[in-house]
Amino acid sequence: MPSEYAVLSALEAHPDLEAAARRLRGSRIKRLIDIFGALFGLIFLAPMLALVTVLICLESRGGPIFRQRRTGCDGKTFVIYKFRTMTVAEDGEEVVQARRGDSRITPLGSFLRRSSIDELPQLVNVLRGDMSLVGPRPHAIAHDRFYGxxxxxxxxxxxxxxxxxxxxxxSGFRGGTEDVALMAARVDRDLEYIRTWSIWLDLRILLRTLWMGPFDPSAY
Structure with a gap:
């Protein structure tokens, strides 16, 4: 969790961001879209989600859902849900990012990651209010501490x-962040999103995600 001093210092360097963030977080329309979008997704995709759950259990030992602590709004910690795609479930002081050809990724897990199906259980996080359909992607707490x-x-x-x-x-900043410069570029886009947020921007991002999801070469 970031210190209050660190957040205040960062806000002083970006004085336009605080008001923009308040407008984004206070939007009831955005929350309604999150609720109805997550509900629709869970109901419409229920047969596929059930099938993936069974296939994961058949492929390897362990539960079908991977849980990991992430940092959410205001630095509050929550537990994120994903389909399990690896033979490990790291959530400690050191979390090694997945790489291309990573031996820890199962065969089915490789397909789930490339197609982004592994992320779909996060619709539950959206319903719970931990996440939104659109926003800065959360990282493992160990990575937050390092990059912070x-x-x-x-x-x-x-x-x-x-x-x-x-x-x-x-915008092309998906997948692993092999160096700090890549993460810094991702953070720039995240802050741009907060500054320029609108319902229309969210809709454009969702449409581009649906189009790019199964074809994005940076997913692995």
Whole structure:
């Protein structure tokens, strides 16, 4: 969780962001879209979600759902849900990012990750209010601590609810962040999203996500 001092210092360097974040977080329309969108997705996709659950259990030992702590709005910690795609379930002081050809990823998990189906259980997080359909993508807490110490504006991502998808992801900044510069570019897009947020921007991001999801070469 970021310190209050770190957040205040970052906001002082970005004085336009606080008002924009309040407008975004206070939108009832955005919350209604989140609720109805998540409900529709869970109901419409229920047969596929059930099938994936069974296939994961048949492929390898362990539960079908992967749980990991993430940092949400205002730096509050929540538990994110994903379909299990790996043979490990890291959630400690050190979390190793997945890489291309990672031996920890199961065969089925590879398909789920490339198609983004592994992210669909996060519709439950959206219903619970931990996340929004659109917002800055949440990272493992271990990564938040590392990048928060490297990128001064990193903590400002927590001024908005994390999203199932985001402006950074549809702008080519998806997948692993092998160096700090890649994460800094992602953070820039996240802050741009907060500054320029509108319902129409959310809808454009959702449409681009639906189009790009199964074909994005950066997903692995």
């Amino acid at each position: 110490g490297q990128i001064p504006a990193y903590t400002l991502r927590f001024e908005a609810k994390p999203g199932l998808t985001g402006l950074a992801q549809v």
